Amino acid sequence: MRASSFFPALLVTVAAAKAVAINLSPRQLSKRQTTEVCTDLTISSNNGDRKVVLVIDSSGSMLDYDPDDLRLAAARSLNDFLISNGEAGGERKADQVAVVGFDSSSYTVFPPGDPGNPAADEAISGIIADGGTYIASGVYEAIDHINAMPGDTKDRSAIVVFTDGSDSDTAELVSAINEATGLGIRVSFGYLDSGSSQPDEVLLALRQSKGVYATIAFAAGSQNFVNYVLLNGLTYQDNPQGAGDRLLAGLATTQFIDGSGTVALKYNAAQGERVNFTIVSFTGDRLNVEAKMGSQTLYASTRATSSRQFFDITAPGSGQLDVFVTSPDSPTD
Numbered sequence: 001m002r003a004s005s006f007f008p009a010l011l012v013t014v015a016a017a018k019a020v021a022i023n024l025s026p027r028q029l030s031k032r033q034t035t036e037v038c039t040d041l042t043i044s045s046n047n048g049d050r051k052v053v054l055v056i057d058s059s060g061s062m063l064d065y066d067p068d069d070l071r072l073a074a075a076r077s078l079n080d081f082l083i084s085n086g087e088a089g090g091e092r093k094a095d096q097v098a099v100v101g102f103d104s105s106s107y108t109v110f111p112p113g114d115p116g117n118p119a120a121d122e123a124i125s126g127i128i129a130d131g132g133t134y135i136a137s138g139v140y141e142a143i144d145h146i147n148a149m150p151g152d153t154k155d156r157s158a159i160v161v162f163t164d165g166s167d168s169d170t171a172e173l174v175s176a177i178n179e180a181t182g183l184g185i186r187v188s189f190g191y192l193d194s195g196s197s198q199p200d201e202v203l204l205a206l207r208q209s210k211g212v213y214a215t216i217a218f219a220a221g222s223q224n225f226v227n228y229v230l231l232n233g234l235t236y237q238d239n240p241q242g243a244g245d246r247l248l249a250g251l252a253t254t255q256f257i258d259g260s261g262t263v264a265l266k267y268n269a270a271q272g273e274r275v276n277f278t279i280v281s282f283t284g285d286r287l288n289v290e291a292k293m294g295s296q297t298l299y300a301s302t303r304a305t306s307s308r309q310f311f312d313i314t315a316p317g318s319g320q321l322d323v324f325v326t327s328p329d330s331p332t333d
Helices: 070-081 118-125 135-148 170-182 200-209 221-232
Strands: 017-024 051-057 096-102 106-113 157-163 185-191 213-216 251-258 263-269 274-281 288-293 296-300 309-314 319-326
Touching (some): 070 096, 070 118, 070 221, 096 135, 135 170, 170 200, 185 221, 221 251
Antiparallel strands (some): 017 251, 213 251
């Protein structure tokens, strides 16, 4: 059990919090065999007026975890989503973007400017893998760039980090994320090592930022991470509430169960689509899992367990597939 002081923000009336990793990975799909990237997603609006910094890991380990530079392709995709000076007009206002790389220290490859400038994508493409992993330096440099950009920072700013490793100084990374959150900057992490995860303190800081944290478990997950960030809302003004209950193919997301509550997640399935789920308890507490489409139960745990739970589902129809996770180990007071 975790002491209540470990996650005070989550434990208003309870004594423990549970961290649950949900890994969604469709395989052998009869409806989406050519790609796992979700294409049936929409966002409410894209009117720009944002201050955004893309922070990209260039440590040497990226040669192993991202040999095809998928993180760079995803970063270019996110940059292309932004409103350029040439696209601005009417209700659409131009965004501002900067690109920061980091290994043993941070460095700027594209200073604050127009996302439509070809030099932005060229700078992203030019990032090479070499050195250590000092994520906090990249986040702090991103904050400096956002503060230097014209206009208000609060609620219209975002930092999006692509990395594969834990920071050399976890406490400093948490401080950097918290500083950004205090300024009204939403911070999101795309994590490219499916074999491990960020420390709990980092996950909590990202949750408080209302950004997203997801492990990119499969090739298509890199683009779906971008989709996830946009669904959640790149900034507070894009979507103040976020969309943390959505599951996308190729991503593993982390959730928290507080008290005797239930984590409810949803995935938009196509009829006949086969979906594989893996449920992991980071804290070693027992979990119950149920998957339903409408009133039809497609999977239910035979008993609560702390062991990894893996199950296949074939969607009986098109629509929302719901996954519910509870823990009998959560205190009820």
